[in-house]
Amino acid sequence: MTTAPSSTAAPALAQTPLLSVTGLSVTYRLAGGRSLQALRGVDLSLQRGETLAIVGESGSGKTTLVRAALRLFDIGVKPAIAGTVALEGRDLFRLSERELRALRRRAQLVFQDPYASLDPRMRIASIVAEPLAIHRIGKRSGRVARALELLAQVGLSESIAGRFPSALSGGQRQRVGIARALAVDPELLVLDEPLSALDVSVQAQVINLLVDLRERRGLAYLLIAHDLRLVRYLAPRVAVMYLGRIVETGPTEQVLGAPRHPYTQLLVSSAPSLQPVAKAVEV
């Protein structure tokens, strides 16, 4: 059960994983000559069409992993990196800027906060079409048509295309973020806490959309989440991060059902349940 799909095929002819992270360590240099090792020897791989969830508390290295997996560090942040991150077999950290830009089409990020991540001065159609312009795909008129098509795919009506983000609800904005990520036809979506800014009654709609898209397009998801229910629902495999390491990984049912690492045990026992507690019994 624990064997990764990649190791079941003959080694030489094994399908190249979509994303393969090997021995990845990331160290940030801080002021005063100090340093912070955010990732310590992380290994993971993701096949086409597969969903892997990463869980862990803040400071565990989840965000650094997302940034490293897309080579998308904030401007001016140049951490020391050891190990490799390969997207479709090509090491991201050995590519030139141009090669990197071309490869970036394959993996897109959906941001956590749909309120902060959409440019408030751009109309929705332009926001969705922007990646096409950045990657110089198609002509202007074609891009707009494509944007409308993408909006329809995420369940948004054409009528919002000319609006600004401020006119949209959180759930609609998150759909716009997903449509934008889909514009360049990626193989992989990195979903960084995709529901945490959404209202509860809207979360189910977005989860259904993610399931739909995965089935229709064969997308792979790298899902960063703290809600174990969402992880169980969307991801057949999970990796648990703690202090920059992956401390436990495997099929979700197994890892969350019978956690072995003390941190995973704490995480599972801390997750609130929907069963009302008989309060008199509790001491």
Add this chain to the structure above:
Amino acid sequence: MKELLSVRELAVTLHRGRQRLPAVEDVSFDIAAGETLGLVGESGCGKSLTAGSLFRLLPDPPVEVRARSIRFQGHELSEAGEAQLAALRGDQVGMIFQDPATHLNPVLTVGAQISEPLRFHRGLTKAAAREKVLELMREVGIPEPERRVDAYPHELSGGLRQRVLIAAALACDPALLIADEPTTALDVTLQAQILKLIDRERRQRGMGLLFITHDLSLVAELCDRVAVMYAGRIVELGPTARIFERPSHPYTAGLLAAVRALDQGRVDGQRLPALPGTVPALEQFEPSGCRFRERCERADLRCGELTPLLLEEQLAGAVGSASEVPEASARACHHPLA
């Protein structure tokens, strides 16, 4: 059960320029001594405004508060002046919030902030307050209080800062604790610890607790009774066990169904039962009719014309001890499910 807080027809109007926005309307509920009432709802439903309005924590204008009655420990507060309310805040009423960082003063030590209510309300000297502060810090699980008492908020982790806020809220041994999303900014493991702490303190002190959250599972874990808010109104109110087992309002039922299905995991080919549409924004609140009707499959013409109300007699039925589960929860709906 002894009544602690009784709120009738609370309304909060937000002033925005010339606009007057009805953010909270006709909110009524009771909290008995030692009881936990959950106020649950999505962003913009008015739950935090409700909590902040009870003891006038928010400035008027822009937050205009009216109520037929707000009775606390037998005293009518709806017409009370600032002095009377200020004497209650931090003394008989403690409050904790989502983001401890914004509710702690960055230039005051932890000790100074926990001792503030003791010195203000109880007139304790600095030295006497310090002893009490150390005791409180120990009680809320802050390790090495002697060292941390002189620390500044930024030197503490988010979890410890929330414990500091709790210690300050408990300093004067309040009869009521208002907790507004106290764990939303915390990791799930810390959340569990903080909830346990709040619940333990409530029990040991016999405090009433008004617990505001967007998370139904926290309601299940913590609350005797729950009031569900939607678009500025309470749509359902009753014992948690009763409402979770048999929700009456279509909104409550829809929310519970979605969260439950997620809980139970995925069956191939199936989708989560999702409520259609989105929560109306404050500017779109309609003056009459049910504000949930556009998302409701049971809605008819009546729902567009008549505002469904929580009835006083239903409200009375919903009060009382959690053990005697009433037949129906109070709900504001023309076509309830149960």
